[in-house]
Structure formats: structure tokens, C-alpha cells
Amino acid sequence: xxxxxxxxxxxxxxxxxxxxxxLKFKAxxxxxxxxxxxxxxxxx
Numbered sequence: 001x002x003x004x005x006x007x008x009x010x011x012x013x014x015x016x017x018x019x020x021x022x023l024k025f026k027a028x029x030x031x032x033x034x035x036x037x038x039x040x041x042x043x044x
Contacts, residue, residue: 026039
């Protein structure tokens with residue numbers, strides 16, 4: 001598997017962690033609701 005790392009991708013990951021819309025999806029997932037977004041092993 002190819003893994004890309006650079007400053008841009010790291011910034012995207014950090015922004016995803018504080019994005020209000022994505023945090024709403026994360027809360028739904030944690031409540032066991034079905035949504036069309038998945039959280040990976042890095043919590044993103």
C-alpha cells in the first residue's frame with residue numbers, strides 16, 4: 001500500500017478533526033447510526 005505524507009496532507013487531516021460538519025457525522029457514527037462516511041484507524 002502506498003502511503004503519502006507531506007505537510008499538505010497533514011494539514012488536511014488536522015482540519016478534518018475540527019470540521020463542524022464532519023464532527024456531526026462522527027457523533028452519529030459513535031451513536032451507532034448509519035451514515036455514508038467512515039472513520040479510519042487514525043480517527044479521520
